[in-house]
Amino acid sequence: xxxxxxxxxxxxxxxxxxxxxxxxxxxxxxxxxxxxxxxxxxxxxxxxxxxxxxxxxxxxxxxxxxxxxxxxxxxxxxxxxxxxxxxxxxxxxxxxxxxxxxxxxxxxxxxxxxxxxxxxxxxxxxxxxxxxxxxxxxxxxxxxxxxxxxxxxxxxxxxxxxxxxxxxxxxxxxxxxxxxxxxxxxxxxxxxxxxxxxxxxxxxxxxxxxxxxxxxxxxxxxxxxxxxxxxxxxxxxxxxxxx
Amino acid sequence: xxxxxxxxxxxxxxxxxxxxxxxxxxxxxxxxxxxxxxxxxxxxxxxxxxxxxxxxxxxxxxxxxxxxxxxxxxxxxxxxxxxxxxxxxxxxxxxx
Numbered sequence: 001x002x003x004x005x006x007x008x009x010x011x012x013x014x015x016x017x018x019x020x021x022x023x024x025x026x027x028x029x030x031x032x033x034x035x036x037x038x039x040x041x042x043x044x045x046x047x048x049x050x051x052x053x054x055x056x057x058x059x060x061x062x063x064x065x066x067x068x069x070x071x072x073x074x075x076x077x078x079x080x081x082x083x084x085x086x087x088x089x090x091x092x093x094x095x096x097x098x099x100x101x102x103x104x105x106x107x108x109x110x111x112x113x114x115x116x117x118x119x120x121x122x123x124x125x126x127x128x129x130x131x132x133x134x135x136x137x138x139x140x141x142x143x144x145x146x147x148x149x150x151x152x153x154x155x156x157x158x159x160x161x162x163x164x165x166x167x168x169x170x171x172x173x174x175x176x177x178x179x180x181x182x183x184x185x186x187x188x189x190x191x192x193x194x195x196x197x198x199x200x201x202x203x204x205x206x207x208x209x210x211x212x213x214x215x216x217x218x219x220x221x222x223x224x225x226x227x228x229x230x231x232x233x234x235x236x237x238x239x240x241x242x243x
Numbered sequence: 244x245x246x247x248x249x250x251x252x253x254x255x256x257x258x259x260x261x262x263x264x265x266x267x268x269x270x271x272x273x274x275x276x277x278x279x280x281x282x283x284x285x286x287x288x289x290x291x292x293x294x295x296x297x298x299x300x301x302x303x304x305x306x307x308x309x310x311x312x313x314x315x316x317x318x319x320x321x322x323x324x325x326x327x328x329x330x331x332x333x334x335x336x337x338x339x
Contacts, residue, residue: 058327065324094327101329103268108275148272148330182273 001228003029004042006072006088008063013049013085013205020205021046025221034066044081044224045072047088049141049203059102059144060090069095081125081224082197086142089189089199098192098199099157100149106182110143114213115180115202117165117188118172124191125227126198127164129219135172136165136216138202140180145201147183147190157190165189165200260307262317264335266326267298301325313337 003021007014014031021029030040034052039045053062063069069091076082076097084092092098105111114137119130130136149157157163165188169178174186181201189200204217268274274296281295303320307313317335326333 057324061324061327093329099329101327103272103330104275106273106275108279146273150271150329182275 002042004032005046006032008034008052010052011050017048017205020208024208047084049086060094063091064094084199092199097197099153103146111180112141115140118168121161124195129223137214138207140202145181147187260313261338264301272330
């Protein structure tokens, strides 16, 4: 499976993402420059974290209009897998590939911490190796990660099971204290309606080996790989509430 | 949501115009920056201060045949890039 990681000016997690895919997952990966006008035949596109174009105007607003994004939008429209992490999630929202937006954290502070997220649905290529209700430890580091959307959008997200990850405490409870940035309904990650575009604020690429403090993030990478090799089967079992 | 687009003057030829674009967080979107500024002002003794909201002012220069064209182009810029309709409202003024 051929992976592509987009590099915008100001991306800073591109190397970690490339490393996670190549060294840990063991799959071929290419760097896609923001000025590239084609995706070089990749099967999945990852938009990494960072501060693309200095986060000028709004996070992700300028990156959304870079030449490669036209191709990414086209690719997503054909059902191609697109995955945005942190700044990549912001870019996907700005591009209209995912609903809602990410705004300044509730407490105005940049947060850099280990977080717990609960997998809300595993019927997607990105979470298929997770169990529903499973709690993962994945770090967060962002200043503008507060997910907002209007009431109608939130209702649709819930109804279509598009909320894939929620911030929770160590016991799997989605409390207000466990919400690091004020995201509505503790939302940490969502998928689009056709389930091929995924965005999340936590950084799975920083949690792919035990020495990093957690290797839970690897599950998303492995899920994508499993989905490509064997489309159509998902473990529908769920973890008991409370985990 | 635009201001000052009434009474379009017709200019003899293409001219440089200045637009002032105001981008504000939507009322229903939490504005932590505005809240912090309100608290600081109150702590400094400006106890009459109620709600504060912080937005952006963008000044830009553009070439246009007349005010109407300048307003149309500025509005298109707001919709495409300058404001995000999910979280922000915009308004603008065209100056000669």
